Amino acid sequence: MKPFAHKLLAVSVGISIIAFFAYPLRAKAVIPPLLSYGGANIFSIPCTCSFSSWSFYAPLYLSSIPMAGPIAYVPGASWLFANFIPPFNLYADYEGAFLPGVQACWMYAGFFCFPLPSLGVTAFTGTGLPGSGAPGI
Amino acid sequence: MNTRRALALVVLLLVAIGIFLFFWLFKKDASNPVAPFPDSGAPIFGESGGSLPPANPPAEGGASEVILPPTPEAALIASCDSPVSIERNDCVKKAAVKAQNQSLCAAILGTLGQTDCRNAVLRTEDKIADISMDATVRYDFEFAEPVVAPAEPVDTISTRLAEAFEKAADAVREARQNPDPRYTADGFIARFSSSSPMLYSFSRSQALPGTELVAQGLGFTKTGNEIHIGNYAVSGLASADGMTIRFTLPGSMEYGTYDTWVTNERGSSRNMSQPIRLTITDSPLSPPTITGISPSVPTLSDTVTVYGSNLRGALGIYTSLGVLENVYAGDSSLTFKISDFPMIEKIKDIKGVKGNLVAVTLIVGTPQGYNQEPFLFNVQF
Numbered sequence: 001m002k003p004f005a006h007k008l009l010a011v012s013v014g015i016s017i018i019a020f021f022a023y024p025l026r027a028k029a030v031i032p033p034l035l036s037y038g039g040a041n042i043f044s045i046p047c048t049c050s051f052s053s054w055s056f057y058a059p060l061y062l063s064s065i066p067m068a069g070p071i072a073y074v075p076g077a078s079w080l081f082a083n084f085i086p087p088f089n090l091y092a093d094y095e096g097a098f099l100p101g102v103q104a105c106w107m108y109a110g111f112f113c114f115p116l117p118s119l120g121v122t123a124f125t126g127t128g129l130p131g132s133g134a135p136g137i
Numbered sequence: 138m139n140t141r142r143a144l145a146l147v148v149l150l151l152v153a154i155g156i157f158l159f160f161w162l163f164k165k166d167a168s169n170p171v172a173p174f175p176d177s178g179a180p181i182f183g184e185s186g187g188s189l190p191p192a193n194p195p196a197e198g199g200a201s202e203v204i205l206p207p208t209p210e211a212a213l214i215a216s217c218d219s220p221v222s223i224e225r226n227d228c229v230k231k232a233a234v235k236a237q238n239q240s241l242c243a244a245i246l247g248t249l250g251q252t253d254c255r256n257a258v259l260r261t262e263d264k265i266a267d268i269s270m271d272a273t274v275r276y277d278f279e280f281a282e283p284v285v286a287p288a289e290p291v292d293t294i295s296t297r298l299a300e301a302f303e304k305a306a307d308a309v310r311e312a313r314q315n316p317d318p319r320y321t322a323d324g325f326i327a328r329f330s331s332s333s334p335m336l337y338s339f340s341r342s343q344a345l346p347g348t349e350l351v352a353q354g355l356g357f358t359k360t361g362n363e364i365h366i367g368n369y370a371v372s373g374l375a376s377a378d379g380m381t382i383r384f385t386l387p388g389s390m391e392y393g394t395y396d397t398w399v400t401n402e403r404g405s406s407r408n409m410s411q412p413i414r415l416t417i418t419d420s421p422l423s424p425p426t427i428t429g430i431s432p433s434v435p436t437l438s439d440t441v442t443v444y445g446s447n448l449r450g451a452l453g454i455y456t457s458l459g460v461l462e463n464v465y466a467g468d469s470s471l472t473f474k475i476s477d478f479p480m481i482e483k484i485k486d487i488k489g490v491k492g493n494l495v496a497v498t499l500i501v502g503t504p505q506g507y508n509q510e511p512f513l514f515n516v517q518f
Binding site: 032 | 144145148149152223320321322325326328329332335337338342355411412414453455456457459460479480483484490493495496498499500502504507511
């Protein structure tokens with residue numbers, strides 16, 4: 001009987017745990033393979049070969065754990081939140097979504113262009129500051 | 138025996154009641170993102186024949202007086218009906234900031250978005266870092282002081298706005314089931330690759346005639362691309378992704394260094410100020426390869442030695458910490474200091490970086506090209 005009670009308790013607790021975690025965990029992220037991100041843009045340089053810029057974010061949040069890294073921004077292709085200030089504003093906080101793995105920043109040197117590594121390229125982004133007057137999305 | 142069985146049944150019953158209560162309570166909360174709002178059954182804001190409903194309908198139990206200013210901004214919020222939540226939230230926030238009325242922020246889905254909106258209204262003149270949603274999130278993580286909507290709304294808010302939430306939530310659910318292609322990766326790639334043609338590099342910059350190469354760039358069309366190598370041309374080339382073209386050099390090419398460019402129906406990539414060159418030779422050098430670094434996990438004060446082949450004449454190293462030029466390189470090794478990256482000083486004390494490992498991608502650029510397989514290593518901050 002004792003094993004039966006233990007089993008019953010274990011099954012009940014298991015069901016409770018599954019129910020607790022399964023129900024509220026509903027995806028609110030952007031549509032994969034795009035990944036959402038947020039972070040402070042502390043450094044931004046133009047890419048000399050491609051029509052893009054390379055922005056370094058620190059901290060950078062791809063999850064609740066802060067990290068650091070660069071994400072490329074391509075004017076025209078990377079959409080801005082309407083009327084929010086676009087990149088190149090250092091120390092501003094951004095949120096948005098990016099496509100991982102695509103190298104969109106290329107630097108020119110010696111009759112050749114070299115990729116400047118980044119985590120990916122921004123699909124859409126913006127700050128919390130209104131007022132840029134950008135056409136936006 | 139019977140007592141134990143009865144005890145077990147009681148436990149099971151209690152757990153079942155617990156699960157039921159959990160779902161019931163959660164569902165109740167989830168069905169109305171702003172739980173404190175009373176459900177008065179009032180018409181949905183903006184749907185009363187085009188005119189705004191009365192500004193101050195009676196509130197339940199006198200708990201909250203309803204204040205909904207019949208302003209043009211409030212009407213604007215009613216028009217924020219995009220099925221895309223980002224667009225809708227942005228539209229509402231813009232109206233709230235413009236009207237300097239934080240109660241309008243309640244029409245945004247999610248407590249973080251509302252908090253961000255209220256911050257934007259209240260602190261438009263404040264420093265940038267205090268305003269964005271990200272700052273709110275980071276504050277939450279760093280200082281362990283959860284930023285949530287107050288138990289009682291900052292402002293008294295119309296029950297109609299609560300219903301507007303429901304309407305917006307339905308729109309968002311619908312949008313998730315039938316996503317707007319503009320906000321998908323495919324939509325982005327379509328915009329990204331629709332530029333005029335640009336040529337960045339080849340898989341190797343020195344080659345024998347007849348060698349198969351990969352051209353890397355942007356704005357290549359699905360078919361009909363033409364690669365020009367001096368007076369030679371290879372036409373009828375396809376590009377599946379708009380960023381690469383696989384082609385074979387003509388076997389009859391004469392040795393020499395040629396300017397190269399790509400043309401297609403969108404135009405030409407030729408840029409006289411930044412020519413992309415290809416050398417045809419009988420003794421081509423291969424692009425560099427990287428086999429390892431020492432130390433394997435460098436610290437900020439370390440000098441790093443990169444081992445590999447064909448590193449001589451390196452024009453620079455390109456990493457996810459930035460660019461370093463004028464590095465010292467031999468044939469099989471090159472050295473650089475981690476502290477030479479200007480980024481290091483900027484990020485070394487930032488929370489999440491200090492004391493942690495940061496992943497770095499390394500590319501070495503030489504006159505023969507660059508390592509096609511990026512090298513990854515960690516830096517101990």
